[in-house]
Amino acid sequence: MDWTRGGTIGRGSTSVVSVATDNYSGDVFAVKSSELYRAESLKREQRILSTLSCPHVVAYKGCDVSSENGKVLYNLFMEYAPKGTVVDAIEKHGGGLDEATVRSYTRGILLGLRFLHGNGIVHCDIKGRNILVTDDDGVKIADLGCAKRVNGVSSSVSGTPLYMAPEVARGEQQGFPADIWALGCTVIEMATGKAPWPDVDDPLSALYRIGxxxxxxxxxxxxxxxxxxxxxxxxxxNPFERWSVIQLLAHEFVNESKFAVNGRDGSQSETPTSVLNRQLWDSMEEIDTNQILSKKPCFPTKCLMKRIQLLVEDDLVFSLRMPNWDCDENWVTVRSNGSLEEEAWVSSSNVDEPHMNDDYGLGLEISGQKTSNNFESGCKTSSSKACKYVTFILCTKLNYCNDRYTFNAILPVVVIGILSSYLLTHKSFKVLSHPKYNFMDPNPHP
Known part of the structure; x- marks a missing residue:
């Protein structure tokens, strides 16, 4: 490969990591270089990395030997992660990461470890500085310089003291459970912004305390x-008591269904499991509702009518005019067990559109005249008018939603409340079936 070395992006005890560019394709990658005479660790990493292919482990791009500035270098080519490591993410955040991010990163590390352990490889040096952050905010395990195969003959231990498991610190063994201990230390690092054992001053003290x-x-x-x-x-x-990678992937902390997702405003929220999810509809239109309720104390019926007026004025309705409720030719009676007098009362209540006044009593101002404050008549009038408002709003909004694939989750709550109140008072109700408001129509009208 004909390539050009760029700036340095990382350093280890025996190697340097730089950005590099392929002179033919223009592709950018990372190159890890070490002087040839002490490149045994880098060669071991190349032998392991060249056999792996996993979206959660850094990708192998090749290797070569070059002569630069009078030195012979062994170079290992890997994919480049422009966002750097988890430690870089912590520094950019100004401290510990939020839990949603820690949760996501932890799951990504576990998926990488599942692949490595499934192939009989122990990483031996899991820590924030060895976890790369990708463009899509995923993570990849990198730096397999200390990695080894469990069926190998090597009995030595390696890694970073502060992340070593007790059995590793004592020099006894370094198997899959050691990676799990190091993962726990890395989760603490991501959550706090600091390495584990912050009160330990030197590596020897750390090894003694850990071991x-x-x-x-x-x-x-x-x-x-x-x-x-x-x-x-x-x-x-005790390494035999630690959970395995498979067990941890099923833990509630990293369970996929618990992940937070970005909302339209970029904020994170739990993934709803239903359109009636309480977290979803509790958060909708919260500001407008609070502004209304903070003006004056009000009765439930009046607040409800105010809320319905806001829904009518919503941009989804496009300020459509209310239909002629007095015309019965577009109404279909779907249930009628009441008397003629009851139906006559419902028909007689079909008056002009109400206008909410500033009085927070139960009365409504209709065509410039205020109804009686009698509680029963006020409730009947309010229920009847509210049902008609809600039916119109529901049909119009759902017509619009069929085109735009959006849904206002507060509507079912309003509909259930209003219609329940109405049905308790009346034994007959009707459903609008005019083609213009037919929300089951596959070709809805605007």
Whole structure:
């Protein structure tokens, strides 16, 4: 490969990582270089990485030997992650990451570990600096310089002291459970912005405390109950008691259904499981409702009518004129068990559109005249008019939603409340079936 080395983006104990460009294709990649005479670790990484292909492990691009500035270098080519590492993300955030991000990153690391462990490979050095952040805010495991195969003959241990498991610190073994302990330490690092064991000053003290005390890294207090439980499963001092990668992937903390998603405003919220999800409809139009309720104390019926007026004025309705409620030719009676007097009362209540006045009593101002404050008649009039308003709004909004694939989740709540109240008072109700308001029509009218 004919390539040109760019700026340095990372350094290790024996190697340097730089940005590089393919002179023919213009592709950008990362190159990890070490002087040839001490490149054994880099060659081992190349032998392992060249056999792997996983979306959660950094991709292998090739290798070569070059002579630069009088030095012979062994170069390992890998995919480039422009967002850097998890440590870089923590620094950009100004401290610990939010839990939704920690949750997502943790699952990505687990998926990478599942692939490595499934292929008989122990990473041996999981930590924030060895986890790359991709353009789509995913993560990939990188730096397999310490990695080894579990069926290999090597009995040595390696890694970063602060992330070592107790059995590794004692020099006993370094198997799959060691990666799980290191993952727990990395989760703490992501949540707090600091490496585990922050009160330990030097590597030797860390190894002694980790290996020969009964201590475990301190679990942060400002994380969820699920996150704390996840960490306890990772940070068991006995390696045989630690959960495996497969078990951890099923844990509630990293369960896919619990992931937060970005809303239209970019904020994160839990994925709703239904259009009537309480979190979803509780959050809708919250500001407008609070502004209305903060003006004056009001009765439920009046507040409801005010809310319906806001829905009518919503941009989804496009300021359509109310239909002629007095015309019965477009109405179909779907249930009628009442007397003629009851139906006559419903017909007689079909008066002009009400206008809400500033009085927060139960009365309505209709065609410039105020109805009686009699509680029963006020409730009947309000229920009848509210049902008609809601039917019109529902039909019009659903027509619009058929085209735009959007849904206002507050409507079912309003409909259920209003129609329930209306049905308790009257034994007959009608449904608008005019083609213009037929929301089942596959070709809805504007």
């Amino acid at each position: 020969f005390s009964s201590d475990v890294p301190e679990i942060p207090n400002n994380i969820s109950k699920q996150a704390k439980d996840f960490l306890t499963k990772c940070l068991k001092r």
